[in-house]
Amino acid sequence: MTELELLKFRKQIEEGIEEILRRMPFLKEEARGNPYSCSIGKVSWMDSQNDKGISEQLLRESKLRLEKLRNAMMRIENGTYGICIRCGNAIPPGRLEIIPEVLLCLSCAEKKK
Numbered sequence: 001m002t003e004l005e006l007l008k009f010r011k012q013i014e015e016g017i018e019e020i021l022r023r024m025p026f027l028k029e030e031a032r033g034n035p036y037s038c039s040i041g042k043v044s045w046m047d048s049q050n051d052k053g054i055s056e057q058l059l060r061e062s063k064l065r066l067e068k069l070r071n072a073m074m075r076i077e078n079g080t081y082g083i084c085i086r087c088g089n090a091i092p093p094g095r096l097e098i099i100p101e102v103l104l105c106l107s108c109a110e111k112k113k
């Protein structure tokens with residue numbers, strides 16, 4: 001991987017981290033299920049419980065992605081970014097563009113399934 005590519009992915013990862021950190025307070029608020037945030041009458045109790053479940057799931061997923069992105073950042077710092085953690089081969093840049101925090105090359109990811 002070239003320096004330029006690495007810089008590009010680094011920026012992508014940084015932006016991903018920033019976006020999650022920006023959204024986190026709202027997700028936390030919603031996952032807590034603020035009873036005053038839903039308009040009474042319109043939203044039934046079931047609906048608000050469902051929304052709460054979705055928010056909690058979103059929050060969990062965001063935290064997980066944040067961890068992966070931070071991990072990818074560390075891998076950039078120590079020079080192991082873009083290398084499959086299972087087989088040690090380089091992960092194609094096209095794959096990294098779609099999922100910058102990816103840890104496995106395509107064939108290893110498929111084997112995992």
Ligand SMILES: [Zn+2]
Nearest residue numbers: 084087105108
């Ligand atoms: Zn691999």
